Amino acid sequence: MRPDWGPSRWPGRLAAGVVGVLALGPLVPLLLAGVGRGLGAADAAALRFTLWQAALSAGASCLLAIPLARALARRRFPGRGLLLTLLGAPFLLPAIVAVLALLALFGRGGLVNAGLAALGLGPFSIYGLHGVVLAHVFLNLPLAARLLLAGWAAIPAERFRLAATLGAPVGPLLEWPMLRRTLPGAFAAIFALCLTSFAVALILGGGPRATTVELAIYQAIRFEADFGGAAALALLQYAVGGAAALAAWRLGRGVSLGGGLGRPVERWDAEGLGARLVDALVIGGAVLFLLAPLGLAAWRGVWALGAMPEAVWGAAGRTLLVALGATGLAVTLAVALGLRGGALAQGAGALPLAASPLVLGTGLLLLVRPHVALADAALPVAALVDGLLATPFALRALAPALAEAEARHGRLAASLGLGGWRRLLLVTLPLARPALGFAAGLSAALSAGSLGAIALFAGEGQATLPLLMARLMGSYRMEAAAGVGLVTVALALGLFALFDLWGRRARA
Amino acid sequence: MRHVLPLLLLAAPALAQEAERPVLRVLTYDSFVSEWGPGPAIEAAFEARCGCDLRWEAGGDGAALLARLALEGEGAADVVLGLDTNLVEAARATGLFAPHGIEAEFDLPVAWEDDMFLPFDWGWFALVGRAGGPTPRSFRELAASDATLLIQDPRSSTPGLGLVLWIEAAYGDEAPALWADLADNIVTVTPGWSEAYGLFLEGEADLVLSYSTSPAYHLLAEGDEGFVALPMEEGHYLQVEVAGMLAATPVPDLARDFLSFMLSEDFQGVIPTTNWMYPAVTPEAGLPEGFESMRPARTLLFSPEEAAARRDAAVAAWRAALSR
Numbered sequence: 001m002r003p004d005w006g007p008s009r010w011p012g013r014l015a016a017g018v019v020g021v022l023a024l025g026p027l028v029p030l031l032l033a034g035v036g037r038g039l040g041a042a043d044a045a046a047l048r049f050t051l052w053q054a055a056l057s058a059g060a061s062c063l064l065a066i067p068l069a070r071a072l073a074r075r076r077f078p079g080r081g082l083l084l085t086l087l088g089a090p091f092l093l094p095a096i097v098a099v100l101a102l103l104a105l106f107g108r109g110g111l112v113n114a115g116l117a118a119l120g121l122g123p124f125s126i127y128g129l130h131g132v133v134l135a136h137v138f139l140n141l142p143l144a145a146r147l148l149l150a151g152w153a154a155i156p157a158e159r160f161r162l163a164a165t166l167g168a169p170v171g172p173l174l175e176w177p178m179l180r181r182t183l184p185g186a187f188a189a190i191f192a193l194c195l196t197s198f199a200v201a202l203i204l205g206g207g208p209r210a211t212t213v214e215l216a217i218y219q220a221i222r223f224e225a226d227f228g229g230a231a232a233l234a235l236l237q238y239a240v241g242g243a244a245a246l247a248a249w250r251l252g253r254g255v256s257l258g259g260g261l262g263r264p265v266e267r268w269d270a271e272g273l274g275a276r277l278v279d280a281l282v283i284g285g286a287v288l289f290l291l292a293p294l295g296l297a298a299w300r301g302v303w304a305l306g307a308m309p310e311a312v313w314g315a316a317g318r319t320l321l322v323a324l325g326a327t328g329l330a331v332t333l334a335v336a337l338g339l340r341g342g343a344l345a346q347g348a349g350a351l352p353l354a355a356s357p358l359v360l361g362t363g364l365l366l367l368v369r370p371h372v373a374l375a376d377a378a379l380p381v382a383a384l385v386d387g388l389l390a391t392p393f394a395l396r397a398l399a400p401a402l403a404e405a406e407a408r409h410g411r412l413a414a415s416l417g418l419g420g421w422r423r424l425l426l427v428t429l430p431l432a433r434p435a436l437g438f439a440a441g442l443s444a445a446l447s448a449g450s451l452g453a454i455a456l457f458a459g460e461g462q463a464t465l466p467l468l469m470a471r472l473m474g475s476y477r478m479e480a481a482a483g484v485g486l487v488t489v490a491l492a493l494g495l496f497a498l499f500d501l502w503g504r505r506a507r508a
Numbered sequence: 509m510r511h512v513l514p515l516l517l518l519a520a521p522a523l524a525q526e527a528e529r530p531v532l533r534v535l536t537y538d539s540f541v542s543e544w545g546p547g548p549a550i551e552a553a554f555e556a557r558c559g560c561d562l563r564w565e566a567g568g569d570g571a572a573l574l575a576r577l578a579l580e581g582e583g584a585a586d587v588v589l590g591l592d593t594n595l596v597e598a599a600r601a602t603g604l605f606a607p608h609g610i611e612a613e614f615d616l617p618v619a620w621e622d623d624m625f626l627p628f629d630w631g632w633f634a635l636v637g638r639a640g641g642p643t644p645r646s647f648r649e650l651a652a653s654d655a656t657l658l659i660q661d662p663r664s665s666t667p668g669l670g671l672v673l674w675i676e677a678a679y680g681d682e683a684p685a686l687w688a689d690l691a692d693n694i695v696t697v698t699p700g701w702s703e704a705y706g707l708f709l710e711g712e713a714d715l716v717l718s719y720s721t722s723p724a725y726h727l728l729a730e731g732d733e734g735f736v737a738l739p740m741e742e743g744h745y746l747q748v749e750v751a752g753m754l755a756a757t758p759v760p761d762l763a764r765d766f767l768s769f770m771l772s773e774d775f776q777g778v779i780p781t782t783n784w785m786y787p788a789v790t791p792e793a794g795l796p797e798g799f800e801s802m803r804p805a806r807t808l809l810f811s812p813e814e815a816a817a818r819r820d821a822a823v824a825a826w827r828a829a830l831s832r
Binding site for chain 2: 042045100107198199202204205221223362365366369470474481
């Protein structure tokens with residue numbers, strides 16, 4: 001039995017209900033519209049490829065994240081904080097920006113092939129399964145590293161000191177148990193994210209071999225107006241993502257990725273020259289792999305800023321509004337879900353990871369259509385869907401910090417008669433402020449960079465930045481699109497940095 | 509005062525009209541109404557003559573118009589503009605459209621007869637390459653060469669579907685074999701036109717599936733002569749973009765007026781250099797200098813019924829050949 005000084009269960013239950021309704025409710029009108037197509041052989045092939053690439057991508061991201069997170073956890077150097085922020089950038093990129101950024105490095109005319117040609121070596125082709133995995137690692141390695149880094153940060157400094165005093169090996173005693181708890185969750189989150197990837201998979205996959213389930217959803221909605229078929233495929237994605245999340249939850253429990261990132265722990269075991277060299281190489285390699293394509297894309301975007309249409313400023317304003325709306329929703333839901341935790345909260349927090357934004361957006365619009373004009377609904381629906389999709393990340397960031405705050409001060413607060421809203425506002429949230437800032441930053445940036453649900457339904461004068469970019473690309477204006485892409489990334493990263501900084505200020 | 513009074517008298521009905529101007533809602537794809545598209549000029553020209561308020565309802569790209577129609581039903585708009593020939597059958601099957609009752613002469617490479625849908629522009633699909641790059645003269649020659657090509661997925665993109673029907677129209681039963689031969693030339697398949705074209709401009713392939721008018725954009729808008737559309741011996745598949753009025757519109761006369769206006773000089777004249785397609789009725793001044801860089805010897809096009817009937821099998825053959 002849980003002690004009675006803990007927070008009430010109803011906010012978590014209510015939030016889980018909201019998540020369930022938002023994630024599953026929109027499928028109802030779609031399914032009622034009738035399923036026009038059964039699942040065929042092509043869908044089975046798509047499902048196989050979807051699972052395979054998601055598993056490979058998540059595995060590679062997690063494996064590579066181990067040395068990176070370890071190096072970042074035990075080294076301090078100038079610009080470490082800035083690097084941590086910048087490492088979040090690939091995760092927040094619109095898919096097409098990420099693809100073009102990677103091609104600037106690995107494409108036929110990219111730097112790698114220019115280098116190979118100079119050495120007299122044959123060209124390297126990025127197209128194929130390896131290209132899909134490379135792109136997904138580029139997008140998700142930072143997330144994996146950040147999740148594992150939080151795991152390292154959660155190992156109390158005293159244990160390292162003790163291990164050093166006793167001459168005990170840090171790896172098997174401290175790091176391995178932490179990884180066993182942290183890795184499954186990181187794997188499941190990235191696996192679910194890669195499940196719903198389709199532009200990246202198709203473009204870099206090199207052809208219909210690399211078709212994901214999400215492409216079939218896209219086809220059903222756009223070309224065939226077969227909303228029921230799309231909803232059935234969306235349920236399939238939920239089932240697969242849900243199974244992965246359940247497996248991960250059983251294998252390990254989540255750790256905070258919000259608190260304690262500011263200072264690396266003093267590490268007596270890693271002072272040798274060899275260890276230093278390895279860490280330097282790992283960090284240097286990651287910086288090169290993650291930031292070089294970004295740098296190349298940014299460089300081109302800077303020269304294209306002058307080519308942007310007037311519409312960019314209105315679009316930036318709308319993007320900001322949608323992002324803030326999504327942030328409010330995601331953080332509220334995550335706080336409610338994280339206060340008491342439990343299986344219900346875990347499930348609700350994992351469900352949206354495998355959601356198809358296109359299906360959710362279409363279903364929501366179908367629901368509100370009798371009451372509101374589509375044009376008026378597009379932006380609120382976008383904020384709603386973005387907020388829902390960001391909730392799992394906000395929850396992962398917040399839950400451990402909330403639990404810690406409650407565990408440390410809940411009993412005292414209860415003995416002082418401090419409960420409900422007042423305890424939340426006076427004790428719990430201030431203590432969890434670093435995680436709160438990180439969660440809000442992540443939610444805002446995810447929303448700002450996502451093309452999201454409104455791509456098919458936004459009307460005149462309703463474009464957000466990623467949509468404006470897509471429209472420019474669709475009208476030959478690739479240069480202007482590169483400029484808008486840069487503004488998008490800058491806005492997403494700026495929002496992330498602002499919220500994250502606000503959170504970290506708490507400890508200063 | 510003597511001068512002001514008549515002015516006031518003149519202005520009064522105008523003000524009254526302002527308050528009760530009828531509204532015409534036109535659903536179209538979003539690049540049509542963007543500030544660089546044909547929308548703004550067309551809106552100004554039509555409002556100047558109709559005494560009405562023309563409102564664009566933009567919804568995604570051309571392929572998504574059908575989804576939008578299915579979602580909104582008869583209240584979607586008064587006029588839908590931008591359906592592609594390959595979607596016409598599905599649009600007709602919604603039962604939402606009404607006969608337009610307009611007689612017109614078109615400057616299309618094929619005869620056009622349809623009581624519900626009127627073309628407003630058209631273009632040939634074409635492979636676009638760089639001047640000085642590989643220029644195969646047929647798909648067979650391309651398949652035998654080591655030239656590289658970027659195409660779009662027929663399951664998510666209109667040009668992608670156009671290419672599959674193009675090969676189907678040109679090769680019939682031999683289409684699957686041709687796709688198998690082309691497989692090693694195809695660098696990758698993108699979800700939409702813009703990704704493929706963007707990759708092409710980045711130098712990821714020699715050729716890209718686009719329109720015969722694409723070089724005109726680079727020439728007229730950017731002053732760049734470096735792009736060519738390749739004439740293919742098999743002929744070129746046609747894309748026709750059409751508009752129709754909804755049966756449930758509360759302003760049927762206004763909708764019909766708009767469809768007539770659509771074929772007039774004021775509408776057609778802005779199409780070439782804003783939508784980068786051929787106007788359905790060539791303006792008196794002709795096409796802009798340099799607009800037509802390549803004119804195919806043959807035009808290929810399935811009727812809407814035939815396209816609808818062949819589509820699934822053709823896409824399945826494409827998928828099977830490229831999945832190997």
